[in-house]
Amino acid sequence: MTKPNFQQMPLEQLRTYILEHRNDDEAFHVYIDRRRAQSSKQVPMTIEEAEADLQRRFGQQAS
Secondary structure (H helix, E strand, O other): OOOOOOOOOOHHHHHHHHHHOOOOHHHHHHHHHHHHHHOOOOOOOOHHHHHHHHHHHHHHHHO
16 A cells, blocks of 8 residues: 655645554654654754743743
8 A cells, every 4th residue: 555645745634644554653753753844833943942931831830
């Protein structure tokens, strides 16, 4: 069985494919990469920045 071309598949169709083929890691990784590439709000974050952000968010919820 030949796999579809995930790079050329429309994103919504790829999402549907992943939901129907949950063990297909290749399709999942292509989907995540394409979603990240489309996201204009994504800002690269270091581990230290991520930890500080999580502490800020959880700290706000705890108080």
